[in-house]
Amino acid sequence: MTQAEIKLCSLLLQEHFGEIVEKIGTYLIRTGTQPLRMIVNDTGLSLDQVKKALCVLIQHNLVTYQLQKRGFVEYEAQCKRVLRILRYPRYIYTAKTLYNDTGELIVEELLLNGKMTMSAVVRKVADRLTETMEDGKTMDYADVSSTFVRLADTHFVQRCPLVPEAAETPEVPPPPAPTLVINEKDMYAVPKLNLVGKGKRRRSCDEDENHEHKAKKHKKDGEDAEPPPDDGIYWQVNIDRFHQHFRDQGIVSAVANRMDQTSSEIVRTMLRMSEVTTSSSAPYTQPLSSNEIFRSLPAGYNIVKQVLDQYLTLLADDPLEFVGKSGDSGGGMYTFEDFMGFLALSHFSLPIPIHWFNYFSLPLRFGSRCARIFRLLLRKKHLEQKQVEDFAMIPAKEAKDMLYKMLSENFVSLQEIPKTPDHAPSRTFYLYTVNILSSARMLLHRCYKSVANLIERRQYETKENKRLLEKSQRVEAILASMQATGAEDVQLQEIEEMITAPERQQLENLKRNVNKIDASENQVDETIFVLESFIESTLKKP
Amino acid sequence: MAGRGGRGRGRGQMTFNVEAVGIAKGDALPPPTLQPSPLFPPLESRPAPLPGGEELEYMLALKQELRGAMKNLPYFVKPGAPRRDIERYSDKYQVSSPIDSAIDWSPDWRRLPRELRIRVRRLRPGPPHAPPAAALLPKCKQRLALDKEEAIKKLESLEKKEEEVTSEEEEKEEEEEGKEEEEEEYDEEEHEEETDYIMSYFDNGEDFGADSDDNMDEAVY
Numbered sequence: 001m002t003q004a005e006i007k008l009c010s011l012l013l014q015e016h017f018g019e020i021v022e023k024i025g026t027y028l029i030r031t032g033t034q035p036l037r038m039i040v041n042d043t044g045l046s047l048d049q050v051k052k053a054l055c056v057l058i059q060h061n062l063v064t065y066q067l068q069k070r071g072f073v074e075y076e077a078q079c080k081r082v083l084r085i086l087r088y089p090r091y092i093y094t095a096k097t098l099y100n101d102t103g104e105l106i107v108e109e110l111l112l113n114g115k116m117t118m119s120a121v122v123r124k125v126a127d128r129l130t131e132t133m134e135d136g137k138t139m140d141y142a143d144v145s146s147t148f149v150r151l152a153d154t155h156f157v158q159r160c161p162l163v164p165e166a167a168e169t170p171e172v173p174p175p176p177a178p179t180l181v182i183n184e185k186d187m188y189a190v191p192k193l194n195l196v197g198k199g200k201r202r203r204s205c206d207e208d209e210n211h212e213h214k215a216k217k218h219k220k221d222g223e224d225a226e227p228p229p230d231d232g233i234y235w236q237v238n239i240d241r242f243h244q245h246f247r248d249q250g251i252v253s254a255v256a257n258r259m260d261q262t263s264s265e266i267v268r269t270m271l272r273m274s275e276v277t278t279s280s281s282a283p284y285t286q287p288l289s290s291n292e293i294f295r296s297l298p299a300g301y302n303i304v305k306q307v308l309d310q311y312l313t314l315l316a317d318d319p320l321e322f323v324g325k326s327g328d329s330g331g332g333m334y335t336f337e338d339f340m341g342f343l344a345l346s347h348f349s350l351p352i353p354i355h356w357f358n359y360f361s362l363p364l365r366f367g368s369r370c371a372r373i374f375r376l377l378l379r380k381k382h383l384e385q386k387q388v389e390d391f392a393m394i395p396a397k398e399a400k401d402m403l404y405k406m407l408s409e410n411f412v413s414l415q416e417i418p419k420t421p422d423h424a425p426s427r428t429f430y431l432y433t434v435n436i437l438s439s440a441r442m443l444l445h446r447c448y449k450s451v452a453n454l455i456e457r458r459q460y461e462t463k464e465n466k467r468l469l470e471k472s473q474r475v476e477a478i479l480a481s482m483q484a485t486g487a488e489d490v491q492l493q494e495i496e497e498m499i500t501a502p503e504r505q506q507l508e509n510l511k512r513n514v515n516k517i518d519a520s521e522n523q524v525d526e527t528i529f530v531l532e533s534f535i536e537s538t539l540k541k542p
Numbered sequence: 543m544a545g546r547g548g549r550g551r552g553r554g555q556m557t558f559n560v561e562a563v564g565i566a567k568g569d570a571l572p573p574p575t576l577q578p579s580p581l582f583p584p585l586e587s588r589p590a591p592l593p594g595g596e597e598l599e600y601m602l603a604l605k606q607e608l609r610g611a612m613k614n615l616p617y618f619v620k621p622g623a624p625r626r627d628i629e630r631y632s633d634k635y636q637v638s639s640p641i642d643s644a645i646d647w648s649p650d651w652r653r654l655p656r657e658l659r660i661r662v663r664r665l666r667p668g669p670p671h672a673p674p675a676a677a678l679l680p681k682c683k684q685r686l687a688l689d690k691e692e693a694i695k696k697l698e699s700l701e702k703k704e705e706e707v708t709s710e711e712e713e714k715e716e717e718e719e720g721k722e723e724e725e726e727e728y729d730e731e732e733h734e735e736e737t738d739y740i741m742s743y744f745d746n747g748e749d750f751g752a753d754s755d756d757n758m759d760e761a762v763y
Contacts, residue, residue: 015609016609018618019621020621021617049621051657051659051660052660054658056619059649065655092608108608112612113615163652163653178652178653178655180653232650514606516592520592521605522601
């Protein structure tokens with residue numbers, strides 16, 4: 001784990017779970033697997049605080065535990081998983097586009113709570129949806145359940161590993177920690193539940209009354225008397241599946257940019273067909289015959305078979321080689337190869353300014369001509385100084401300057417090719433080359449750093465203006481309560497004026513800055529996703 | 543260091559043929575760097591503006607909402623209130639912030655290692671009219687004395703919120719930890735009745751004067 005990653009993890013933990021959890025999480029990420037004793041000793045926190053924090057972290061799948069052979073339990077932090085907290089908004093938004101508000105809320109609840117049983121999710125989501133509906137309408141549990149089932153069928157949510165059925169005799173004490181297991185085929189099996197009911201609207205009048213009412217209601221329902229029917233079956237969000245979805249989306253839009261709408265539709269179809277046959281981490285798909293592709297095209301698309309074949313040939317012949325042709329049976333077998341290489345390359349080589357790269361990246365930092373040189377080197381692999389100048393059509397002096405700048409930042413490297421066995425410098429070729437993997441890693445590292453910087457800056461801005469923020473919150477609270485009790489406009493105006501104009505301006509500025517920083521964080525996370533997936537795909541070559 | 547042999551002769555000899563890399567004879571090289579690069583180097587080109595769009599704005603709103611929501615969830619572990627410099631009489635009756643050892647949500651203990659379990663201490667089930675509130679307290683015996691005070695403070699806040707949780711706990715805990723109940727002997731009812739005043743109405747005057755005078759909050763009785 002690099003320092004940048006650790007720093008980012010610690011900031012994310014602190015923002016979302018507080019300092020105690022952050023301290024323990026960071027300690028585990030830094031030092032690796034540890035037993036409880038060590039954590040308490042080294043962090044200096046009290047035993048109960050550590051226990052509490054570990055419970056929270058385990059609940060959210062950020063820390064896992066393992067029962068060692070000698071009978072004690074060790075805890076390990078999942079650094080990568082902590083970094084995913086940055087991506088929660090994207091998961092929730094994707095769920096919204098695929099399964100509407102219900103899907104959005106289901107995924108949101110699961111992310112906020114780590115793991116939940118299906119009945120708990122359904123109940124909560126129904127209540128939340130009922131809140132937003134008009135008076136008198138409620139959300140039925142059945143609707144929410146059916147959306148949940150769809151999410152499970154498409155693998156966006158999955159079951160958590162289960163506590164094994166303990167068939168132990170009473171004399172044998174239960175182990176200090178359960179070993180959780182999950183069967184592949186059970187992972188998406190939805191328990192047969194008969195969830196009947198509707199969402200409950202929370203009355204906005206007397207809060208206390210409501211609590212008592214709720215408490216009584218619960219007692220009446222007898223829900224606490226017996227465990228829910230799916231007790232012990234917990235669900236979590238399947239992050240990998242979302243990543244697969246993002247990847248497919250990225251590829252389709254890259255193809256659309258590079259070629260045209262129709263080819264992107266074809267690619268989308270191919271990807272959809274491979275969804276179930278290919279695991280999310282495979283570097284290429286199973287071969288698909290063009291007949292199959294033709295059959296699976298979406299209904300609205302009327303293109304003739306020959307046109308489809310032409311498109312497929314075009315895709316296969318593309319110099320980036322992301323679609324490969326592998327045989328003629330069934331009209332030609334096509335595989336989608338090297339997803340992430342394609343995605344990464346297409347981001348590097350798009351002539352459009354890649355503005356969503358943060359400003360550490362190439363075109364914006366060094367200018368578009370540097371980007372041209374970079375692209376050139378990508379295509380041609382190795383070039384001499386002179387050749388670079390010629391192909392890029394950039395005057396020698398500037399080309400030199402740019403090359404050295406990029407060299408100093410490690411975007412390009414020099415490759416020596418000796419002509420003579422004694423490697424004499426005067427008789428050696430020096431070729432510039434781009435090592436895409438190491439550039440990707442370096443960019444990724446910079447991305448982590450920049451997100452950490454962004455978060456720090458945002459926290460600083462908020463802290464600077466804390467007093468003002470609190471004041472404005474108080475004023476809003478007063479306004480709201482006065483409006484509820486029916487005050488006159490004059491009085492309301494008086495209260496609004498408690499915040500002076502320059503203060504208002506300051507608040508506006510703060511809001512704008514915080515929004516900008518938040519939006520940037522989201523943007524950088526998109527880049528992080530592409531780079532991480534690319535690097536991961538190179539590691540998994542069979 | 544090998545290239546420094548020619549002291550003062552020419553510009554500085556390199557081990558490789560500089561012309562191959564493109565530095566022609568007589569070209570000016572940039573001056574040597576004598577200090578670490580500046581912390582905030584001037585930007586040569588401004589970053590492009592952030593892309594907008596409905597999708598991104600929605601995600602922005604989501605992000606901010608999530609942040610706010612998580613701060614209010616029980617998973618957000620707030621550090622315990624710092625101990626005051628001197629003990630005050632009013633401390634006994636004030637509703638304090640959640641104590642370190644309490645967990646506001648109930649995880650599924652079956653899934654967690656046993657060592658992480660924070661024991662729930664159950665009061666002896668008193669006479670039927672006593673409200674069966676339970677405090678989630680740690681098992682450590684040394685903290686017994688402190689716990690009593692903290693338990694009282696905790697009771698007021700927990701009582702209303704956690705009735706449903708604790709009634710669940712009641713059933714589980716009564717079976718498992720019957721023997722622990724004997725350790726707790728105080729009658730919670732007695733303590734409650736010690737004062738006739740409603741706790742939330744009590745204001746020990748510490749906040750007086752701290753608010754600015756322009757503040758027109760409703761009066762706190």
